Amino acid sequence: MSVYGVQGEERTRYTKAESKQIRTRSLRLLGSLLRPLKARLWLTALAVVVSSAAQAAGPALIAYGIDSGIPALLAQDWFPVAFAGLAYLLSGLAGAFLISIYIRSSARISQAVLIDLRTRVFLHTQKLSLEFHESYTSGRIISRQTSDLDAIRELLDEGLTLLVRGVTYMVFMAGALIIFDPPSALVLLVALVPLGILTRWFQVRSQALFRRSRVASAKLIVQFVETMTGIRAVQAFRKERRNERVFGDLVEDYRDVNAGVLRLFAVFNPGLALIGNTAVAVVLLLGAFRVVDGALGVGVLLAAVMYTKRFFDPMEDMAMFYNGYQSASSALEKISGVLEEEPSVPDPVQPVDLWTADGHVRFDGVEFAYTADRVILPRFDLDLPAGQTVALVGSTGAGKSTLAKLIARFYDPSDGAVTLDGVDLRDLHPKDLRRAIVMVTQEAYLFSGTVADNIALGRPDAPFDEIVRAAKAVGAHEFIESLPNGYDTDVNKRGGRVSAGQRQLISFARAFLANPAVLILDEATSSLDIPSERLVQEGLTKLLADRTAVIIAHRLSTVSIADRVLVMEHGRIVEDGTPDDLIGGTGRFAALHAAWRDSLV
Numbered sequence: 305m306s307v308y309g310v311q312g313e314e315r316t317r318y319t320k321a322e323s324k325q326i327r328t329r330s331l332r333l334l335g336s337l338l339r340p341l342k343a344r345l346w347l348t349a350l351a352v353v354v355s356s357a358a359q360a361a362g363p364a365l366i367a368y369g370i371d372s373g374i375p376a377l378l379a380q381d382w383f384p385v386a387f388a389g390l391a392y393l394l395s396g397l398a399g400a401f402l403i404s405i406y407i408r409s410s411a412r413i414s415q416a417v418l419i420d421l422r423t424r425v426f427l428h429t430q431k432l433s434l435e436f437h438e439s440y441t442s443g444r445i446i447s448r449q450t451s452d453l454d455a456i457r458e459l460l461d462e463g464l465t466l467l468v469r470g471v472t473y474m475v476f477m478a479g480a481l482i483i484f485d486p487p488s489a490l491v492l493l494v495a496l497v498p499l500g501i502l503t504r505w506f507q508v509r510s511q512a513l514f515r516r517s518r519v520a521s522a523k524l525i526v527q528f529v530e531t532m533t534g535i536r537a538v539q540a541f542r543k544e545r546r547n548e549r550v551f552g553d554l555v556e557d558y559r560d561v562n563a564g565v566l567r568l569f570a571v572f573n574p575g576l577a578l579i580g581n582t583a584v585a586v587v588l589l590l591g592a593f594r595v596v597d598g599a600l601g602v603g604v605l606l607a608a609v610m611y612t613k614r615f616f617d618p619m620e621d622m623a624m625f626y627n628g629y630q631s632a633s634s635a636l637e638k639i640s641g642v643l644e645e646e647p648s649v650p651d652p653v654q655p656v657d658l659w660t661a662d663g664h665v666r667f668d669g670v671e672f673a674y675t676a677d678r679v680i681l682p683r684f685d686l687d688l689p690a691g692q693t694v695a696l697v698g699s700t701g702a703g704k705s706t707l708a709k710l711i712a713r714f715y716d717p718s719d720g721a722v723t724l725d726g727v728d729l730r731d732l733h734p735k736d737l738r739r740a741i742v743m744v745t746q747e748a749y750l751f752s753g754t755v756a757d758n759i760a761l762g763r764p765d766a767p768f769d770e771i772v773r774a775a776k777a778v779g780a781h782e783f784i785e786s787l788p789n790g791y792d793t794d795v796n797k798r799g800g801r802v803s804a805g806q807r808q809l810i811s812f813a814r815a816f817l818a819n820p821a822v823l824i825l826d827e828a829t830s831s832l833d834i835p836s837e838r839l840v841q842e843g844l845t846k847l848l849a850d851r852t853a854v855i856i857a858h859r860l861s862t863v864s865i866a867d868r869v870l871v872m873e874h875g876r877i878v879e880d881g882t883p884d885d886l887i888g889g890t891g892r893f894a895a896l897h898a899a900w901r902d903s904l905v
C-alpha cells in the first residue's frame with residue numbers, strides 16, 4: 305500500500321514500505337530546503353569540527369602540563385607548564401570563537417529554512433483545489449502552519465545545534481581517548497553496548513508515542529478552530545457542554561501521550577547517567593592501578609577520565625534532541641504530505657488564451673461525482689447561450705451548487721467537458737478563466753481592509769469612481785455612504801461591521817466591477833430582506849445585462865428576471881423552459897410557483 309499526500313495522516317502506525325515512503329518524502333523535502341544553503345552548511349560544519357578539535361585538545365594539554373610540565377618545573381624549567389597553560393587558554397578561546405560562528409551560522413540556516421518552508425506551505429495550500437479544502441479543514445492547515453512549523457523551528461534552533469555539536473564532540477573525545485589511552489578507550493567501547501541497547505529501546509518506544517503526540521495536538525487545534533469558527537452555531541445550539549466534553553477527552557488523550565513520553569525519559573536519562581558514571585569509575589579505577597604500577601602518568605589518567613566524562617556529557621542533551629527530532633520529523637512528514645498533494649483542478653500545461661469571452665457555456669456529456677462511490681450529476685448535455693440569464697431551482701441537495709461549481713471550475717467533471725466559447729475550461733488560462741467567470745457565493749466573504757478595497761478586489765486597478773459606480777449599480781452606495789468613513793470604513797473594525805445583506809451587496813458590487821462574461825450567483829440573495837432584495841433586483845437587472853448568468857435561488861421572485869429556468873432533481877435537469885412556459889405548464893416548477901404565489905397572499 306502507498307500513502308499519498310495527506311492520506312493516512314491521522315494514523316500512528318505504518319507498514320515498513322509506507323514508513324519508507326514517508327521518510328523518503330520528508331528527506332526529499334529537507335534536501336530541497338537545504339540545497340540552496342550548501343555553502344553556509346559547509347562553513348557551519350567546518351566551524352563545529354574545528355571547535356570540537358580545539359576542545360579535545362584541552363585534556364591532552366592538561367595531561368602534558370601534569371606529566372611533563374610539573375617534573376620540568378621541579379628542574380626549574382617553566383616552559384612546558386607555561387606552554388600547556390597558554391595553549392589550553394588559546395584552545396578554549398578558539399573553541400568559543402568557533403562555536404559563536406557556528407551558532408550564528410546555524411541560526412541563519414534555520415531562519416532561511418523556516419521562511420522557505422512557511423512560504424511553501426502557504427502558497428501550496430492556497431493553490432490546492434476546493435476539493436482538498438472541503439475535506440482537509442482549516443484546523444488541520446492551521447496546525448501545519450503553527451505547531452508543526454514550531455516543532456521544526458525548535459529542532460533547527462536548538463536541537464540541531466545539540467546534535468551536530470554533540471556528535472562531533474563525542475567523536476573527538478572518543479578519538480582522543482583512543483590515541484591517549486587505548487585501555488580506557490576499551491572501557492568506553494564496552495560501555496557502548498548497554499548504551500546502544502538503551503538508546504534502541506528508547507527509540508522504538510518513543511517513535512509511536514511521538515507520532516501519537518503530534519496527532520493528539522493536531523486534533524486539539526482542529527477542535528479549537530472548529531468550535532471558534534462555528535461559535536455562533538455552538539452558542540445557538542447550546543453545544544458548549546458537548547464541546548467541553550470532546551475537548552476534555554482530547555486534552556486527556558494528549559496528557560496521556562505526553563505522560564508516556566515523560567515516563568520514557570524517566571528511564572532513559574538516569575540510565576544514561578548510570579552508564580556514563582560507571583564508565584568513568586571503571587576508567588579511574590583501572591587507571592589508578594596502572595598509575596601505581598608506573599604504567600600510566602597521572603596526567604594521562606586525568607585526561608582519560610575527562611575524555612570519558614566529556615564523551616557522555618552531550619548524551620542527555622541528545623536525548624532531548626531526540627524528543628525534538630521526533631516531533632519535528634513527524635511534523636515534516638505531515639507537511640511533506642500536504643506539499644505532495646496536487647491540485648485536483650490543475651493549471652493547463654498549454655493554456656489557451658481567451659482575452660474577451662462571449663460567455664457561451666456548454667456541458668458536453670458531463671458526469672460528476674465527488675467520490676467514486678456516488679454519482680451526483682449523471683451524464684447530461686446543456687447549452688447556455690451567451691447573454692442568457694438562467695435560474696437554477698430545485699430542492700436541497702439536488703445538485704445546483706455542484707453544477708455551478710463546475711462552471712466556475714472549482715471542480716472538473718469526472719467525464720465529459722465544460723466549455724466556454726468552445727474552449728474546454730481545463731485548457732483555459734487560469735487568469736482568463738477567473739476574469740471571464742465569477743461566482744458570488746452565499747458567504748459573501750469580506751477580507752480585512754476597507755469597503756473600497758473589498759469592492760476593488762473584482763478589478764484591483766479600478767479607479768475610485770468606478771468602484772462607486774459599481775456600488776451604485778447594485779444599490780450598495782447609500783448604506784456605504786452611511787458607514788462611519790464611507791468607502792474607507794474598515795470592515796473588520798468596530799462600527800465598520802456590516803450586516804449579512806450588506807455584505808452581499810458589497811460582493812455584488814465586486815462582481816459588477818469585475819465585469820465577467822459569466823456570472824454565477826449561488827443563493828446570493830438569500831440573506832436580503834424584501835426591500836433590500838427589491839433594491840438588489842434592480843441592480844441585478846443591470847448586473848446581468850449583456851452577460852451569461854446562472855442564478856441559484858430558493859426565492860422564486862429572483863426567477864422572474866431570468867430568461868430561462870432549469871429545474872433540478874437528484875442531479876438531473878427535469879424541466880427546462882422560460883419562466884412563463886413553466887409556470888403555465890403542469891410540471892414541478894408550476895406547482896412550486898403556485899405554492900409560492902399562494903404564500904404571498
Ligand SMILES: Nc1ncnc2c1ncn2[C@@H]1O[C@H](COP(=O)(O)OP(=O)(O)OP(=O)(O)O)[C@@H](O)[C@H]1O
Nearest residue numbers: 438674675680698699700701702703704705706707
Ligand atoms: N464536497 C462534497 N463532497 C461530497 N459530496 C458533496 C459535496 N458537496 C456536495 N455534496 C453532495 O452533492 C449533492 C448535491 O449538493 P449541492 O450542494 O450541489 O446541492 P444543492 O442543490 O446546491 O443544494 P442546496 O440548495 O441545499 O445548496 C448533495 O447530495 C451533497 O451531499
